[in-house]
Structure formats: C-alpha cells, structure tokens
Amino acid sequence: MIQTPTLILDTEKLRANAARMQTATDRHRVLLRPHVKTSKSIDVARVLLGDGPAAITVSTLREAEFFLSHGIRDQIYAVGITPNKLDRIFALRDQGADLKIILDNVEAAKAVASACAARGASLPVLIEIDSDGHRGGVRPDQVVELTAIAVSLGRHVELKGVLTHAGGSYAARSEADLRRYARLERDGAVAAANHLRDAGYRIDMVSVGSTPTALFTEDLSGVTEVRAGVYGFFDLVMAGIGVCDTSEIAIGVLASVIAVQPDKGQILIDAGWMALSRDRGTASHPVDQGYGLVCTPDGQPYPDLLVLSANQEHGVVGLRPGSGAPLPPLHVGDLVRILPNHACATAAQHAGYDLWDAASGTIQGHWPRIQGW
Ligand SMILES: Cc1ncc(COP(=O)(O)O)c(C=O)c1O
Known part of the structure; x- marks a missing residue:
C-alpha cells in the first residue's frame, strides 16, 4: 500500500x-x-x-x-x-x-x-x-x-x-x-x-x-x-507567471483523504505544511493557489479545489472563494495529488522522490535527496 x-x-x-x-x-x-x-x-x-x-x-x-x-x-x-x-x-x-x-x-x-x-x-x-x-x-x-x-x-x-x-x-x-x-x-x-x-x-x-x-x-x-x-520540476509560481502549464509540473505530494465534511464544505487530508511546506508563493499572484492545487492522483486538477489552510499534518481542502464548482465526491482513503507552490521548498520537506508511473498509477522506484548545509 x-x-x-x-x-x-x-x-x-x-x-x-x-x-x-x-x-x-x-x-x-x-x-x-x-x-x-x-x-x-x-x-x-x-x-x-x-x-x-x-x-x-x-x-x-x-x-x-x-x-x-x-x-x-x-x-x-x-x-x-x-x-x-x-x-x-x-x-x-x-x-x-x-x-x-x-x-x-x-x-x-x-x-x-x-x-x-x-x-x-x-x-x-x-x-x-x-x-x-x-x-x-x-x-x-x-x-x-x-x-x-x-x-x-x-x-x-x-x-x-x-x-x-x-x-x-x-x-x-x-x-x-x-x-x-x-x-x-x-x-x-x-x-x-x-x-x-x-x-x-x-x-x-x-x-x-x-x-x-x-x-x-x-x-x-x-x-x-x-x-x-x-x-x-516547475511549480505553481512558475505556472502563475506564465512560464509553464500546471500539466508540466513534475512533482506533487500524494495525500490521503482523512475525512469529508460537507457541512463545513471541506475535506481533510494527511498532508499539512510539514509535507507541503509553508511556502505561499502564489499569495501575491492574481490567482492565489493556497497551499497547493488539488488534483487526481494522476495529476488532473479538480476545478477550483485548493489546500486552503495547513496545520502540521493536516491539510484543509476546499473550493476557491467565490467558486461555483461542487466538492468532488471523495471518500476516506482516496488519494489526491497536491501541486506545490514552490518546488524547492516542497521537495525540501522530503527525504526523496517516489517515482510515479502514470500508466499503472503506482510507485516504481525511489530517488534519494540530500539535506543540510
Ligand atoms: C544564484 C542563482 N542562480 C540560479 C538560480 C536558478 O533560478 P530558477 O530556480 O528560477 O531556475 C537561482 C535560484 O534561486 C539562484 O539563486
């Protein structure tokens, strides 16, 4: 698993x-x-x-x-x-x-x-x-x-x-x-x-x-x-200034749905700022992407779905303010991919890269990364 x-x-x-x-x-x-x-x-x-x-x-x-x-x-x-x-x-x-x-x-x-x-x-x-x-x-x-x-x-x-x-x-x-x-x-x-x-x-x-x-x-x-x-890797900051498309962003944080709270209009996931980083690089952009854009595991963005706020290990997912889109029908245990604001900052939160195989939707290998000064 x-x-x-x-x-x-x-x-x-x-x-x-x-x-x-x-x-x-x-x-x-x-x-x-x-x-x-x-x-x-x-x-x-x-x-x-x-x-x-x-x-x-x-x-x-x-x-x-x-x-x-x-x-x-x-x-x-x-x-x-x-x-x-x-x-x-x-x-x-x-x-x-x-x-x-x-x-x-x-x-x-x-x-x-x-x-x-x-x-x-x-x-x-x-x-x-x-x-x-x-x-x-x-x-x-x-x-x-x-x-x-x-x-x-x-x-x-x-x-x-x-x-x-x-x-x-x-x-x-x-x-x-x-x-x-x-x-x-x-x-x-x-x-x-x-x-x-x-x-x-x-x-x-x-x-x-x-x-x-x-x-x-x-x-x-x-x-x-x-x-x-x-x-x-590209990231949402680069997409926001027109340097790439979100479909070109090569890294993401795979997270699981912890709870669906329709009454609050939100979904909780197990990726908070510890996994996503605190970087809010798109906050000053015309399109603010919160703590990241929420996608299907294979990287298709859900319309207007963002990580709106982040605690250490919880992400609060919801719709962009003013959006008329519905909350997607997600369930506990479902996987989502979060596209990062700033690739350097998000990658720095992790010890390595799990290699995503798009054809099978599985992880096929791991590349380590270094940390420290
Ligand atoms: C001195 C220097 N050169 C090159 C780069 C690469 O810039 P970018 O990440 O936009 O490719 C950076 C990024 O911060 C930098 O500080």
Missing part, C-alpha cells in the same frame, strides 16, 4: 522539462549549468545534464561535496561567500573540484585574498552583479565599486568573471515583463564584464540565469552560460 503523504516525481515530465530548457539554451549556443538546489538529487541531476557537459550550480557546500562524490567537478557555489566556508572550499578543490565562488563586496574580496595568500593557493571568483535590484550584487553602473572589488582580490585570486540572477523575474506579470527581465539580466552582466575588461581584467565567464529569463530570453550575446534550477 502507498504510504502517505509522500513526494512523487513524474520522470516523463522531468525529461520533457529538461529537454525544453536544453533546446532553449542550445538556441543561443551557451552552456546550460543546472542549479541542483531544487532537486538535491544525483538522479535528477543526471537527467538535467543529459549527455552535455557535467557543470552545475550549487547553493550549499553539502551539495558541492555530494555532487563531487558523484564525479561532477565543474561547480559554482552561487551564494555570496563568507570566510568560515573557505576551509571547506579549499578542501573541495584539493579533492579535485573545479569549484568557483561568488562575492559582491570589498570586505569579502579582502577576506578571500588573504586566505589565498596565507595558503599560497588560488581561488576562482565571480563578482555577483545585481541586474534587477532583487538581492545581492553590485549594480552594473557601480563601476567604482566593481573595480575596487577586482583590485581587492589581488594577485592570488583568479577573477574569472561575473554572475547575475534575475530573481526579480518571479514578479513578472506578462510575457513582455519576462522578456524585459531577461534583457536586464543579460545587459547588466555583459556591461559589468565589459567594464572589468576595460579596466584590464580578463573575463572568461559571464553567467546569467533563472528559469523565467532562461526560457524567455531573446538575446544572450556576450553571455557564456545560463543557470536554471526549478525548470526540472
């Missing part, structure tokens, strides 16, 4: 999503460097990499160590570096990882420079660029700051290039918006790279990427690689 709640993965959808992104980036003749933070799984990473170069982006050193142990050496640790991580970074490089780090300020640059000088070792560094005001990075027009960082890195550090992530694109509301964020991302990274070149630095890597911009970009001239992560 299938035990619930459990995270299921439809590998056919995963393969189709991987092919869609590969085609999109091949069109621009750039390297696709999948971000493994979404899946944290070697099996998923193998699908995303296909027979292309084994180059990945990681968000934790735990990921860096795990994927190196599976032979993937070309990695960018794409979170701004802090001095307490440098010993592990050097150890990873000693073990054969071609691990690159990012930073966006003079203080961090000086810390990396002195650690390299103290060891007589070099580290490849990318300067993080803020192309859309979303999070970290130096704005492309902050040329004084940009040069100061490059100067602070000194001669022991190898300045490899620049990196930016158009996180602002998750707030896009139209295709024109998506294309605008893609332009900002490309233009910001290329302008910063050119500024550093003009200042006399050799810049080999111009790394950009997010799933929305990677799929909607029209011009990647001057860019050497694209990073994207959530595209393997």
Whole structure:
C-alpha cells in the first residue's frame, strides 16, 4: 500500500522539462549549468545534464561535496561567500573540484585574498552583479565599486568573471515583463564584464540565469552560460507567471483523504505544511493557489479545489472563494495529488522522490535527496 503523504516525481515530465530548457539554451549556443538546489538529487541531476557537459550550480557546500562524490567537478557555489566556508572550499578543490565562488563586496574580496595568500593557493571568483535590484550584487553602473572589488582580490585570486540572477523575474506579470527581465539580466552582466575588461581584467565567464529569463530570453550575446534550477520540476509560481502549464509540473505530494465534511464544505487530508511546506508563493499572484492545487492522483486538477489552510499534518481542502464548482465526491482513503507552490521548498520537506508511473498509477522506484548545509 502507498504510504502517505509522500513526494512523487513524474520522470516523463522531468525529461520533457529538461529537454525544453536544453533546446532553449542550445538556441543561443551557451552552456546550460543546472542549479541542483531544487532537486538535491544525483538522479535528477543526471537527467538535467543529459549527455552535455557535467557543470552545475550549487547553493550549499553539502551539495558541492555530494555532487563531487558523484564525479561532477565543474561547480559554482552561487551564494555570496563568507570566510568560515573557505576551509571547506579549499578542501573541495584539493579533492579535485573545479569549484568557483561568488562575492559582491570589498570586505569579502579582502577576506578571500588573504586566505589565498596565507595558503599560497588560488581561488576562482565571480563578482555577483545585481541586474534587477532583487538581492545581492553590485549594480552594473557601480563601476567604482566593481573595480575596487577586482583590485581587492589581488594577485592570488583568479577573477574569472561575473554572475547575475534575475530573481526579480518571479514578479513578472506578462510575457513582455519576462522578456524585459531577461534583457536586464543579460545587459547588466555583459556591461559589468565589459567594464572589468576595460579596466584590464580578463573575463572568461559571464553567467546569467533563472528559469523565467532562461526560457524567455531573446538575446544572450556576450553571455557564456545560463543557470536554471526549478525548470526540472516547475511549480505553481512558475505556472502563475506564465512560464509553464500546471500539466508540466513534475512533482506533487500524494495525500490521503482523512475525512469529508460537507457541512463545513471541506475535506481533510494527511498532508499539512510539514509535507507541503509553508511556502505561499502564489499569495501575491492574481490567482492565489493556497497551499497547493488539488488534483487526481494522476495529476488532473479538480476545478477550483485548493489546500486552503495547513496545520502540521493536516491539510484543509476546499473550493476557491467565490467558486461555483461542487466538492468532488471523495471518500476516506482516496488519494489526491497536491501541486506545490514552490518546488524547492516542497521537495525540501522530503527525504526523496517516489517515482510515479502514470500508466499503472503506482510507485516504481525511489530517488534519494540530500539535506543540510
Ligand atoms: C544564484 C542563482 N542562480 C540560479 C538560480 C536558478 O533560478 P530558477 O530556480 O528560477 O531556475 C537561482 C535560484 O534561486 C539562484 O539563486
């Protein structure tokens, strides 16, 4: 018997999503460097990499160590570096990882420079660029700051290039918006790279990427690689901004009906926030999907049926406010599939993926995932 709640993965959808992104980036003749933070799984990473170069982006050193142990050496640790991580970074490089780090300020640059000088070792560094005001990075027009960082890195550090992530694109509301964020991302990274070149630095890597911009970009001239992560699974946030259809979402949480309460207009299921995550990424969207969209086990959405609220191990399922749809005729023990708001957050609640076989409606295998930092 299938035990619930459990995270299921439809590998056919995963393969189709991987092919869609590969085609999109091949069109621009750039390297696709999948971000493994979404899946944290070697099996998923193998699908995303296909027979292309084994180059990945990681968000934790735990990921860096795990994927190196599976032979993937070309990695960018794409979170701004802090001095307490440098010993592990050097150890990873000693073990054969071609691990690159990012930073966006003079203080961090000086810390990396002195650690390299103290060891007589070099580290490849990318300067993080803020192309859309979303999070970290130096704005492309902050040329004084940009040069100061490059100067602070000194001669022991190898300045490899620049990196930016158009996180602002998750707030896009139209295709024109998506294309605008893609332009900002490309233009910001290329302008910063050119500024550093003009200042006399050799810049080999111009790394950009997010799933929305990677799929909607029209011009990647001057860019050497694209990073994207959530595209393997997709989720309701991506569907909400028009990047995918809900039928393309490859993961879901399989849950059982605990009780049907027609008087309250609700159905209780055994998936609460512990299984779904607390992510409410669609709350700011025109269509709020609550804690997830409720589907049949094979992934057909019930009209207007959402997880409206979530306790630790209980989900309260009901109709979207204002809906005229009927509650579906579900019974205790029936299975439902909940599509996640944010695939990275929902997957992180689980130790692995049960592989869903659409033809038989059964689970045919398990792929583990890692956790921690
Ligand atoms: C630095 C960086 N690069 C790439 C990505 C991938 O973005 P997405 O998940 O939209 O593909 C992320 C996601 O957060 C990121 O932080």
